[in-house]
Amino acid sequence: xxxxxxxxxxxxxxxxxxxxxxxxxxxxxxxxxxxxxxxxxxxxxxxxxxxxxxxxxxxxxxxxxxxxxxxxxxxxxxxxxxxxxxxxxxxxxxxxxxxxxxxxxxxxxxxxxxxxxxxxxxxxxxxxxxxxxxxxxxxxxxxxxxxxxxxxxxxxxxxxxxxxxxxxxxxxxxxxxxxxxxxxxxxxxxxxxxxxxxxxxxxxxxxxxxxxxxxxxxxxxxxxxxxxxxxxxxxxxxxxxxxxxxxxxxxxxxxxxxxxxxxxxxxxxxxxxxxxxxxxxxxxxxxxxxxxxxxxxxxxxxxxxxxxxxxxxxxxxxxxxxxxxxxxxxxxxxxxxxxxxxxxxxxxxxxxxxxxxxxxxxxxxxxxxxxxxxxxxxxxxxxxxxxxxxxxxxxxxxxxxxxxxxxxxxxxxxxxxxxxxxxxxxxxxxxxxxxxxxxxxxxxxxxxxxxxxxxxxxxxxxxxxxxxxxxxxxxxxxxxxxxxxxxxxxxxxxxxxxxxxxxxxxxxxxxxxxxxxxxxxxxxxxxxxxxxxxxxxxxxxxxxxxxxxxxxxxx
Amino acid sequence: xxxxxxxxxxxxxxxxxxxxxxxxxxxxxxxxxxxxxxxxxxxxxxxxxxxxxxxxxxxxxxxxxxxxxxxxxxxxxxxxxxxxxxxxxxxxxxxxxxxxxxxxxxxxxxxxxxxxxxxxxxxxxxxxxxxxxxxxxxxxxxxxxxxxxxxxxxxxxxxxxxxxxxxxxxxxxxxxxxxxxxxxxxxxxxxxxxxxxxxxxxxxxxxxxxxxxxxxxxxxxxxxxxxxxxxxxxxxxxxxxxxxxxxxxxxxxxxxxxxxxxxxxxxxxxxxxxxxxxxxxxxxxxxxxxxxxxxxxxxxxxxxxxxxxxxxxxxxxxxxxxxxxxxxxxxxxx
Numbered sequence: 058x059x060x061x062x063x064x065x066x067x068x069x070x071x072x073x074x075x076x077x078x079x080x081x082x083x084x085x086x087x088x089x090x091x092x093x094x095x096x097x098x099x100x101x102x103x104x105x106x107x108x109x110x111x112x113x114x115x116x117x118x119x120x121x122x123x124x125x126x127x128x129x130x131x132x133x134x135x136x137x138x139x140x141x142x143x144x145x146x147x148x149x150x151x152x153x154x155x156x157x158x159x160x161x162x163x164x165x166x167x168x169x170x171x172x173x174x175x176x177x178x179x180x181x182x183x184x185x186x187x188x189x190x191x192x193x194x195x196x197x198x199x200x201x202x203x204x205x206x207x208x209x210x211x212x213x214x215x216x217x218x219x220x221x222x223x224x225x226x227x228x229x230x231x232x233x234x235x236x237x238x239x240x241x242x243x244x245x246x247x248x249x250x251x252x253x254x255x256x257x258x259x260x261x262x263x264x265x266x267x268x269x270x271x272x273x274x275x276x277x278x279x280x281x282x283x284x285x286x287x288x289x290x291x292x293x294x295x296x297x298x299x300x301x302x303x304x305x306x307x308x309x310x311x312x313x314x315x316x317x318x319x320x321x322x323x324x325x326x327x328x329x330x331x332x333x334x335x336x337x338x339x340x341x342x343x344x345x346x347x348x349x350x351x352x353x354x355x356x357x358x359x360x361x362x363x364x365x366x367x368x369x370x371x372x373x374x375x376x377x378x379x380x381x382x383x384x385x386x387x388x389x390x391x392x393x394x395x396x397x398x399x400x401x402x403x404x405x406x407x408x409x410x411x412x413x414x415x416x417x418x419x420x421x422x423x424x425x426x427x428x429x430x431x432x433x434x435x436x437x438x439x440x441x442x443x444x445x446x447x448x449x450x451x452x453x454x455x456x457x458x459x460x461x462x463x464x465x466x467x468x469x470x471x472x473x474x475x476x477x478x479x480x481x482x483x484x485x486x487x488x489x490x491x492x493x494x495x496x497x498x499x500x501x502x503x504x505x506x507x508x509x510x511x512x513x514x515x516x517x518x519x520x521x522x523x524x525x526x527x528x529x530x531x532x533x534x535x536x537x538x539x540x541x542x543x544x545x546x547x548x549x550x551x552x553x554x555x556x557x558x559x560x561x562x563x564x565x566x567x568x569x570x571x572x573x574x575x576x577x578x579x580x581x582x583x584x585x586x587x588x589x590x591x592x593x594x595x596x597x598x599x600x601x602x603x604x605x606x607x608x609x610x611x612x
Numbered sequence: 613x614x615x616x617x618x619x620x621x622x623x624x625x626x627x628x629x630x631x632x633x634x635x636x637x638x639x640x641x642x643x644x645x646x647x648x649x650x651x652x653x654x655x656x657x658x659x660x661x662x663x664x665x666x667x668x669x670x671x672x673x674x675x676x677x678x679x680x681x682x683x684x685x686x687x688x689x690x691x692x693x694x695x696x697x698x699x700x701x702x703x704x705x706x707x708x709x710x711x712x713x714x715x716x717x718x719x720x721x722x723x724x725x726x727x728x729x730x731x732x733x734x735x736x737x738x739x740x741x742x743x744x745x746x747x748x749x750x751x752x753x754x755x756x757x758x759x760x761x762x763x764x765x766x767x768x769x770x771x772x773x774x775x776x777x778x779x780x781x782x783x784x785x786x787x788x789x790x791x792x793x794x795x796x797x798x799x800x801x802x803x804x805x806x807x808x809x810x811x812x813x814x815x816x817x818x819x820x821x822x823x824x825x826x827x828x829x830x831x832x833x834x835x836x837x838x839x840x841x842x843x844x845x846x847x848x849x850x851x852x853x854x855x856x857x858x859x860x861x862x863x864x865x866x867x868x869x870x871x872x873x874x875x876x877x878x879x880x881x882x883x884x885x886x887x888x889x890x891x892x893x894x895x896x897x898x899x900x901x902x903x904x905x906x907x908x909x910x911x912x913x914x915x916x917x918x919x920x921x922x923x924x925x926x927x928x929x930x931x932x933x934x935x936x937x938x939x940x941x942x943x944x945x946x
Contacts, residue, residue, distance in 0.1 A: 098783070102894075116650075116651065196662050197650050197651065197693075198696075203659070217662075269696070276693075276696055278695070283697070301705050302709070302788070302896065303779055305778075305782075329777060334894045337764055337765070337768070338778075340776075341769045341776035343777045465653070496648070496649070497644030497645065497649045499648075500644070500648035501644045501648050504660070513653065514653070515653055528654040528656070534657060535657070
């Protein structure tokens, strides 16, 4: 029997679809209507969630991005540059031996909770950090304190070095003197780190008894680290909420800020770990800016009217030669040959973003201590083949590792860079055994000396060459397998010289020595790209990726 | 029924115990460690080693496992290595997002899959049947992340019909009661919250629904075809029962039995499937958190979340079995 098909289900579907379309259009028009309103929140996406509202406990860029807007340290970096300038301290001086640092604080600076900034407040912060105990001394919870000042008042781990911090004295209301036991080149740069942002006296009082609880690998951060109502700094924004349901931190303009008031009334930091998802969110208008733009997306974004300002470079990517993992790599002639084989300019021209440059040494030229006199290594595959033959390694076979499924600010496309280098090495007659690891394993494998050739790099924390070359070449370690005691001794001597001019000259000499030793080949310095929507007047972009978003506003 | 429920819940214990051992073995085999994700790229080896020690990762496998088991027995799943917050708190913070997403996906799948499958069976060999069978095949074959990407580019970026990321627009203010945005909006009558949350759920929900929708459509179609050929349906028709009665009471009710089982199993799987979908849409649920925890080697989060998801899976299956017995009197009789 033939029955006429019912139209009802189709009709219902059509009606539902129409409803969704109409309603969506309404929502869309809402979104269009907003965007450049004065009170409209500025939404910026980073690659990860922040880890704590107290930046002292953090060592990740996303937490520092939030902290830079809210909690100011004693010193800062010039807007859009790397020179250290005054922060909460208007100016500062160091004693001749570099053990006494006198900070002259700005006047009339108030915290978000109404407290006034004075030298007592500065000393209270530094003394608190120095006297932390228990799990606060865990490397993950006080990384930068340990990197800059070593240990604590009472070290709870025998392997921890004695603290370089000797005390802080409030000489008068606006003068704080911080003493250290010995000079180290990590100062004054260390005073500019976001980890050492100054919290208000009321905040310190409120968190006085807060502890990291747990043990045996089971640590719980204190409640105040996620409670925005407790945290008060002096920055252009105050933190209003950390909504962990939505991975977002909301900040409001602080009207009593001591500098230029923020251009946005509200700023929201959101976490979008996936690179493509960040791009699509910007294109769809769900965010107004994001960091770590893939180089391949820069052209597309600019063509679509988005802004991708170029940062100055402050990082270095290198190809490491682990000298103990492969007999041939212990031979300087082989290392030189491999270096001649690699076409670094091709990497810069075809893979890295605009503004990238070939690195001639193990830190960028924006850093004091960069030398013009390091030896240069040209791309010359014929010479590479010749040198390998002379060294008796014309059939060299070597393992080459690269990190999979990751991008770093200094290495935006690891696989592409790897492919170019493999191509170059093969052209010079080198057989390459490819190995890739996921990032956490990669760092472990390279650090333990299990990769003969590998790609790695670093973005500087502050303007001091030791932050780059000192961390790699101050002693023998498995990552490089290099054993050059003269170089290590020189590094130690230079980094502990309190005379800045002499120290800079010493770093120049060290850079030349390192390039003679050639523990690896510096490949490139490249600016990690940052993107903004057309309606945003962006802030000065920072080579240290430390943008102050108070400088930005709606057009 | 009570004995049945208790028995099923008791089965959870060996299941979770076995799973915890498997998880621990897997995590031991997983290369790299959290110290590499937690510390900066140029952190010295001594600090990495000190961190491993402080996290108890230098202990032998058995010590780590029994320490974990001891904590579990006290109801403590530990704390995230990355965020320093209790794992249970992290789970409960993110659970509402994934639950809403999973419910959206299953509602879409059931609401579209059941009628599609039923109509396809009724018009076997017709255009609708062809479209339903072909479409469901396409749905099963298309990787979820790819579909998610297409939906995002087409409907969010190009047409601007839906948001491309997050759970709620920043301009929308909500009152937090339960963490379930739609429910909170309904409870407080904040209709803008309800609407905005639904719009944010639409695309990830649709992407996540693709496989369940295809499965439900195919299962419903096959099941209805099978039941329509049964003697009792022929008898009911011959008796002169009203066509609607035959279709609903005799055909649909019996055809739904295997579909309900499938819906239950698919619902459980949605929590695992949400990992990719949530990452693509920056949807802050348990899936995207697991994704990040895997990259960061956050062992407590991985073990805690997977055990909790497994427990949920068992409970969902229990609910399916209970609903099965309500639909099929023969099961009740057993």
